[in-house]
């Protein structure tokens with residue numbers, strides 16, 4: 001078994017603010033079937049500690065971390081995932097969001113908090129925990145970006161794979177903090193951590209890891225362009241030979257309409273009839289008119305510019321005029337929250353808005369809606385369109401990143417061939433979204449064609465097995481290259 005340490009700031013079901021958590025909660029379990037022993041290091045926020053009541057407390061491999069006392073909480077989740085939660089009360093014993101304080105601003109010491117996570121990962125790489133020592137580190141997003149810097153500073157020679165889940169979140173902090181991170185001043189360098197006069201944890205991860213991946217093939221290509229690279233496209237192009245895109249999968253156990261305790265009635269591709277009962281239950285729960293003829297569109301999303309939700313708001317009159325309903329679950333930017341609240345207030349029975357984060361309700365929405373709208377300006381992978389496919393809730397998406405890679409547009413040829421699974425539009429403009437909403441209403445008018453698309457969507461395989469194998473092969477290649485490098489050095 002190859003031993004791989006995952007390092008990330010979220011992991012479902014222990015702590016989740018978005019898709020990263022779903023990936024970290026599912027991929028290690030999928031890898032187990034492929035001969036990879038993957039374990040997860042994450043911060044022990046209060047909600048994590050609450051869920052790990054059976055954990056065993058172990059000393060930190062490095063004694064302290066960045067001058068703070070702490071311990072590792074070792075546990076195996078109900079799902080069988082082996083985790084180490086980094087319990088450093090000075091950094092993580094804070095109620096609320098992992099990144100943002102009660103005043104809505106990032107915690108001012110986020111650089112120290114997540115440097116601590118990376119520092120401990122490097123200590124585990126050096127010394128192991130008990131008899132378990134990783135052969136490779138798979139690190140995720142900026143919060144784990146300093147891992148290769150610590151490994152390099154300590155001359156620990158282990159391969160690292162850095163996965164970019166979203167290049168817009170870059171972990172940028174004042175340059176003067178470099179020594180407080182416990183890194184030698186020389187690491188503040190334009191080939192390493194320096195980014196426009198500051199330190200970027202994300203840049204460090206991209207620049208210093210053995211290999212870099214992202215969560216869809218299309219996003220991997222997009223990242224090379226100025227439009228999508230957010231100032232790091234030059235570096236991405238520079239690392240092109242070491243870069244790849246591997247599509248996310250979904251946890252088919254957690255997201256299974258035939259066996260989901262969070263929905264009103266089970267159904268499947270073969271027996272889809274009970275989806276209608278979920279629609280009724282959803283309409284009742286949200287105070288929408290119980291109208292089976294009205295196509296019910298839903299949103300389960302962060303309400304942000306990235307997700308293009310302003311475009312949907314702009315098209316609401318059209319959606320309603322054509323007889324649709326809309327159910328929104330999300331939270332995020334104040335103007336978008338206000339916009340969707342107002343839309344619900346002005347259109348009782350036709351639009352419902354729930355502001356907040358609600359995992360159970362997200363399942364009922366996927367089960368009860370007819371379509372899910374995801375008009376993202378960019379989307380590294382996206383998971384909600386994959387849940388939509390599985391639940392027969394046709395994704396209406398912009399043609400970008402992982403959305404482009406996972407949805408087959410219901411154009412005339414695809415409808416004819418029975419392969420359509422949703423709707424795509426490009427470029428990301430209100431006009432194109434309007435046109436595509438119209439196409440969705442037209443297909444809804446042909447119930448036979450809609451049902452065929454729903455069946456094709458539900459039969460799409462987006463489990464983790466194919467992608468887990470790609471990661472496994474990549475790990476093996478990396479380990480082989482590391483061995484060859486070592487042999488070359490000792491010769």
Ligand code: ADP
Nearest residue numbers: 018019301329330356357358359362382383384
């Ligand atoms: P991102 O990670 O960019 O937010 P993804 O589509 O990859 O987008 O993943 C979002 C995840 O968060 C999905 O599991 C989705 O169901 C969930 N989610 C987003 N908003 C909410 C919400 N308000 N309530 C419950 N789940 C949500």
Ligand code: GLC
Nearest residue numbers: 019020165215380381382383
């Ligand atoms: C990020 C991206 C999203 C992706 C998720 C998991 O949050 O915005 O597209 O699905 O990470 O990789």
